[in-house]
Each structure stands twice: as C-alpha cells, then as structure tokens.
Amino acid sequence: DVKVTQSSRYLVKRTGEKVFLECVQDMDHENMFWYRQDPGLGLRLIYFSYDVKMKEKGDIPEGYSVSREKKERFSLILESASTNQTSMYLCASSLRQQGVGYGYTFGSGTRLTVV
Amino acid sequence: AQSVSQHNHHVILSEAASLELGCNYSYGGTVNLFWYVQYPGQHLQLLLKYFSGDPLVKGIKGFEAEFIKSKFSFNLRKPSVQWSDTAEYFCAVKAGTGFQKLVFGTGTRLLVSP
Numbered sequence: 604d605v606k607v608t609q610s611s612r613y614l615v616k617r618t619g620e621k622v623f624l625e626c627v628q629d630m631d632h633e634n635m636f637w638y639r640q641d642p643g644l645g646l647r648l649i650y651f652s653y654d655v656k657m658k659e660k661g662d663i664p665e666g667y668s669v670s671r672e673k674k675e676r677f678s679l680i681l682e683s684a685s686t687n688q689t690s691m692y693l694c695a696s697s698l699r700q701q702g703v704g705y706g707y708t709f710g711s712g713t714r715l716t717v718v
Numbered sequence: 719a720q721s722v723s724q725h726n727h728h729v730i731l732s733e734a735a736s737l738e739l740g741c742n743y744s745y746g747g748t749v750n751l752f753w754y755v756q757y758p759g760q761h762l763q764l765l766l767k768y769f770s771g772d773p774l775v776k777g778i779k780g781f782e783a784e785f786i787k788s789k790f791s792f793n794l795r796k797p798s799v800q801w802s803d804t805a806e807y808f809c810a811v812k813a814g815t816g817f818q819k820l821v822f823g824t825g826t827r828l829l830v831s832p
Contacts, residue, residue, distance in 0.1 A: 643727065645808060645824035693762065706752055707820060709762040
C-alpha cells in the first residue's frame with residue numbers, strides 16, 4: 604500500500620522554538636506539498652516542491668521554510684514557532700508525469716500546538 | 719487567481735436521506751475537479767475526480783458528482799447516506815494544463831445521525 608508518512612501525529616512546542624515536520628513518501632513521486640488545515644479555512648498551501656532541491660512558495664509561506672534534499676523526503680521548518688502556527692499540517696505527494704491533476708496522496712497529518 | 723467555494727459549512731442529515739454538497743469554482747478555462755473526504759481521525763482520501771468526458775462521475779462508496787460547465791459547479795451527491803459517511807468533504811480544482819497546484823475549498827462537515 605502506497606504511503607505518505609508524517610513522522611509525528613501530535614507535537615507540542617514552545618513559542619520561539621525551531622520546529623521540524625518531516626514527511627516521507629514511498630511512491631517515487633516527484634511533487635510534494637505542505638498544507639495547513641484550519642477549521643473554516645480549509646487547506647492552505649504553504650510550500651511545494653516539484654524536484655529535489657527545488658521549492659516554490661505557496662499561498663501562506665511566511666514563517667515557514669522547507670527542505671527537499673532527497674526525492675522521498677520533504678521537510679517543513681518553522682523557524683521560530685508562534686501560537687498562530689498552531690494547526691494541523693498535511694503533507695501530500697503526486698506524480699509529475701501525470702501532472703498534479705491526477706490527485707494527491709495525503710499523509711495522516713501532524714497536529715502542532717505552540718504554547 | 720482561481721478559487722473554490724463550498725457554501726455549506728455544516729450539514730446534518732438522518733440516515734437514508736439524500737445528500738448534495740455544493741462546489742463552485744472560478745476559472746473559465748480547462749479544469750480538473752476533485753472531491754476528497756476526511757473521516758474522523760483519518761487522512762484525506764480521494765472520493766472521485768473529473769478530467770474530461772462524461773460530466774457525471776462516479777466515485778467510491780456510492781458517491782457521484784456532476785460537472786456543469788455553464789454553472790462552474792461540481793456538486794457531490796449520494797442518494798442515501800449512512801452514519802459512516804460522517805466526515806468532512808473538500809472540493810478541489812486544478813485550473814489549466816501542465817503543472818498547477820490544487821486549490822481546495824473550505825470544506826463541508828457532514829454529520830449523519832443514525
């Protein structure tokens with residue numbers, strides 16, 4: 604069964620901490636995405652990557668950065684966590700060949716609480 | 719920029735009732751359309767998708783959706799819901815051709831009472 608695995612299901616961090624959220628996919632997908640999901644706001648794209656070492660800003664990149672050193676791994680970094688970054692973070696991947704139009708495969712999410 | 723609207727934020731139905739969730743998008747060109755579902759505590763899963771051809775698309779678990787280009791709509795339907803359909807449903811659109819990211823709606827929370 605193909606999978607997108609997010610390393611932590613729940614995280615609690617303190618304001619100002621540097622936070623790393625890890626995502627690994629085993630489907631050899633080229634494209635990877637980080638979203639945050641908030642009630643009433645749906646899914647908002649933070650960053651995405653269409654190749655190793657490539658990254659593109661999404662709709663809400665402020666306060667975040669990403670790293671894609673290997674094809675299967677896409678990390679989201681909160682440089683200095685703030686309470687307004689408390690959210691559910693979702694990682695997703697897709698094939699490039701078929702374009703993003705063929706749909707994403709999502710991970711189970713990481714619920715981050717910043718106190 | 720393209721956007722997706724889901725006007726129903728919360729829907730409550732009894733088992734066996736019919737379901738229709740609205741989805742409208744703003745883009746005049748070629749679109750690919752998706753419905754995703756998120757059951758409580760689970761990851762987002764693809765319900766169905768439309769790329770071309772028959773505008774009536776059938777998905778998993780008895781769901782279907784109809785693409786009406788003139789109305790910029792892709793409404794999700796199910797003739798008879800079950801308690802297990804309780805979930806959050808997201809409509810998503812990919813606008814244009816080539817590499818484009820999916821744009822998601824704000825979601826609709828469906829509660830089906832037994």
